[in-house]
Amino acid sequence: MATQNKSKIFSNAREALSDFKSGMSLMSGGFGLCGIPENCIDALTEMDVKDLTVISNNIGNSGRGLVKILVQHKIKKAFCSYVGGNPDLEKQMFAKEIDVELVPQGTFSERIRASGMGIRGFFTPTGAGTLVAEGKEERMFDRPCILEMPLHADFAIIKAQKADPYGNVWFKETARNFSPLMAMAAKVTVVEVEEFVELGDIPPEDVHLAGIFVQRIFKGKNYKNDIEFLKVKED
Amino acid sequence: MTWSKEQMADKVISLFENHSTVNLGIGLPTLIAERIPEDLEIMIHSENGVLGVKGRPHKDHVSPTLINAGKETIAIGKGSSFFDSALSFGMIRGGHLDYCVLGGMEVDVQGNLANWMIPGKKVTGMGGAMDLVHGAKTIIVMMTHFNKASQPKLLEKCRLPLTGLHVVDIVVTDMGIFSIEEGRYKIKELAQGIQKDDLGLGNNLVREP
Numbered sequence: 515m516a517t518q519n520k521s522k523i524f525s526n527a528r529e530a531l532s533d534f535k536s537g538m539s540l541m542s543g544g545f546g547l548c549g550i551p552e553n554c555i556d557a558l559t560e561m562d563v564k565d566l567t568v569i570s571n572n573i574g575n576s577g578r579g580l581v582k583i584l585v586q587h588k589i590k591k592a593f594c595s596y597v598g599g600n601p602d603l604e605k606q607m608f609a610k611e612i613d614v615e616l617v618p619q620g621t622f623s624e625r626i627r628a629s630g631m632g633i634r635g636f637f638t639p640t641g642a643g644t645l646v647a648e649g650k651e652e653r654m655f656d657r658p659c660i661l662e663m664p665l666h667a668d669f670a671i672i673k674a675q676k677a678d679p680y681g682n683v684w685f686k687e688t689a690r691n692f693s694p695l696m697a698m699a700a701k702v703t704v705v706e707v708e709e710f711v712e713l714g715d716i717p718p719e720d721v722h723l724a725g726i727f728v729q730r731i732f733k734g735k736n737y738k739n740d741i742e743f744l745k746v747k748e749d
Numbered sequence: 750m751t752w753s754k755e756q757m758a759d760k761v762i763s764l765f766e767n768h769s770t771v772n773l774g775i776g777l778p779t780l781i782a783e784r785i786p787e788d789l790e791i792m793i794h795s796e797n798g799v800l801g802v803k804g805r806p807h808k809d810h811v812s813p814t815l816i817n818a819g820k821e822t823i824a825i826g827k828g829s830s831f832f833d834s835a836l837s838f839g840m841i842r843g844g845h846l847d848y849c850v851l852g853g854m855e856v857d858v859q860g861n862l863a864n865w866m867i868p869g870k871k872v873t874g875m876g877g878a879m880d881l882v883h884g885a886k887t888i889i890v891m892m893t894h895f896n897k898a899s900q901p902k903l904l905e906k907c908r909l910p911l912t913g914l915h916v917v918d919i920v921v922t923d924m925g926i927f928s929i930e931e932g933r934y935k936i937k938e939l940a941q942g943i944q945k946d947d948l949g950l951g952n953n954l955v956r957e958p
Contacts, residue, residue, distance in 0.1 A: 545797040545834075546820035548813065571834075575820070598775075598873035599820075607872065616872070619796065620838030620880030627835040639883040640842065643914035646879065657883075658914075675814075685831075688798050689814040692834045722833075739813040742820040746808040 522681050522725075523710075524732040527557035530704045534558075534669055539567040541626065541665075541696035542580055543672035546572055546599075546742050549689030550579045553706045553734040554671035558583050569593040569626070569667055571619065571692055573603050575742060587611065593665060595619035599742075618646060621662050623695055629664035630698025630727070637661055670700030673734070674723075677707045678714070681728025682721045694723040703727060706734035751894070751923040752940045758784050760938070761850055761891055761921050769847035770794055772881060773802075775819040776852035777891050782823070792828075794846060796877040798837045801829025818877065838877065841884030849885035851878055853892040853920070855907045858954055860917040860929045862890060863909035875912060882913035894922035894948065901949030903927065903934060924948060930956055 524530040531554060534540070544550030559582045568589045574581030581602050583589060591613040597603045606612040617625065618640045628636060637659040641647050651661040672693035675686040683705055685693065697703040710733040752760065758780040765771060770792040773781050783804040785791050793802035795817040802817060803826040810824065817823045840846060855863040862882060865875040882888055896902055903920060920927045924947065925939040933956035936945070945955065 545818075546816070548797070548816050548820070594874065596874040596876040598876075604872060616874045618875050618879035619834070619877040620842055620884075623834040623838050638842065640880045644879065644911045646875075687812060687814040687831060688795075688816055690831060690833050691798050694833045695835050741811070741813045741822055742816070743822070744811065745805045745821045745823075746811060747805045747824070 521679075522729060522731050523679060524730050526732055527553040527706065527734070528560070530554070530730045530732050531557055531561065531669070534561070534563065536563045537565045538563075538668040539569065539666070541667040541670040541700055542568065542570040543670070543691065543693030543696050544570070544572070544579065545688065545691040546575050547579055547740045549673055549685070549691055549693060551671040551673040551704075551706050552737055553732075554704060555580060555582055558588070559586060564588050565590045567591045567593075569665055569696075571595050571622065573597070573600060575599045577602065578740060584612075591615070593617055593622070595622045623692060625662055625665040626692065626695040626699045629666045630695065633664065635661055635663050665699065667696070667700040668702065670696040670703040672697055672703065672705050674705055674707050676709045676711050676716060677705050677728070677731050678711050678716055678725070679731070680713060681705065681725030681731055682716050683723040683725075683728065684716050684720060685722050690722060694727070697723055697727040702729045704730045704732075706732055708734065708737060750940060750942050753923075754780055755784065757891060757921055757923055760926060761889060762786070762789070764889065764919065765789065765791055765848060770800070770845070772796060772841065772846050772849045772885060774849070774851035774878065774881065775876065778850040778852060779817065779819050779821065781850060782817075794837075794840065795823070796834070796837050796841065796881070798832050798834060799823075799825065799829065801825045838880050841877070841880050844884060844886065846885040848887045848889060849881045850889045850891050851881060853890040853902060854896070855902050855904055855909050856890050856917050856920050857904045857907045858929060858932050858934060859906075860915045861907045862912045862917050863907045864912050866910050868910065878912050882916040887918050888916050889919045889921060890917050891921045894924040903948070903950060905951065905954055
């Protein structure tokens with residue numbers, strides 16, 4: 515029984531998110547629509563949760579991804595770096611229906627990484643002398659720098675190509691982006707995968723995210739893997 | 750005659766030294782990736798986590814998980830690598846890139862850049878731009894010379910919220926190439942037929958050679 519209790523394997527998104535509640539903070543991986551946790555987001559659209567703090571680079575795009583829960587007014591506060599191509603978010607921002615903190619993308623990544631790595635704060639030149647610096651401690655190094663603090667979350671939902679039962683994860687191409695960082699920064703990390711593999715199937719050298727950072731895994735289904743802007747070589 | 754977008758891209762490419770690593774911003778600069786000549790070995794970095802971008806993919810090789818920071822499908826060349834966003838921005842912030850090319854709304858003679866919001870009108874967010882301007886050894890802004898209201902985008906002082914302070918080295922517009930030196934614009938090159946008076950710059954803003 516003990517080993518069964520410790521199993522990280524869940525059957526679907528609803529089961530893996532059963533204790534996710536209103537008022538919680540949520541990190542969601544993906545860059546635009548690339549590498550987003552589609553099954554978990556769909557589950558959230560059906561769950562009775564609200565007043566969420568969502569930390570995600572784009573909060574969805576073009577009506578897809580996290581926009582699905584944004585338009586249900588489940589998000590109270592959002593941390594993101596880019597809202598271009600997300601008219602639903604821009605609309606809620608201007609209507610003051612949502613509190614959005616725009617964070618420079620490198621600072622966004624590092625704040626999440628710092629959280630998972632036990633770093634209590636760091637100085638960066640990014641944003642010094644701009645609106646981003648307002649209210650932050652400034653210190654002069656080779657150039658002016660500002661103090662940035664870690665970003666934590668109750669849950670992280672991420673999508674990967676492969677995971678094994680321990681939670682070792684392998685990402686495909688540029689789908690990695692923020693996901694391994696978020697996995698390190700959340701109390702509970704839920705990984706949904708296209709392929710669930712046996713222990714040892716991912717060679718140790720190729721593990722992108724070690725299983726220690728993963729609490730729950732399930733094999734997802736019906737992936738759309740939408741392309742936002744299809745560009746091909748003309749010949 | 751002003752330069753076309755393609756000519757602007759080629760002018761930017763002419764500034765690159767061989768074997769350098771370059772980040773291309775969203776918008777106009779993405780055009781550069783498709784126009785790098787065969788004999789120039791340039792590693793293109795995209796901040797969503799890839800080094801080695803090689804323009805657009807063939808239609809049979811499109812992958813939804815292989816994109817650039819503009820969320821466009823891409824191809825990659827031999828020697829490419831993938832990494833997470835923190836490492837990607839470490840490459841930027843750590844000063845490991847040779848050039849970064851960004852779009853712009855306004856630039857001024859202090860090398861300040863504004864390109865992420867128009868208060869009350871438009872908020873796109875800064876994305877990676879605020880990090881990028883502090884990362885590369887040379888920061889190049891590629892933008893049209895005039896905005897839609899026919900006002901020059903090269904100014905004495907930026908009016909829009911800044912992306913970075915004292916960061917821009919070179920500006921390539923559809924009218925010419927300008928470097929920012931000692932608080933003035935130095936004209937490096939003008940498009941054929943463009944005169945100094947066409948630039949909309951006060952005389953005090955232009956540094957004579």
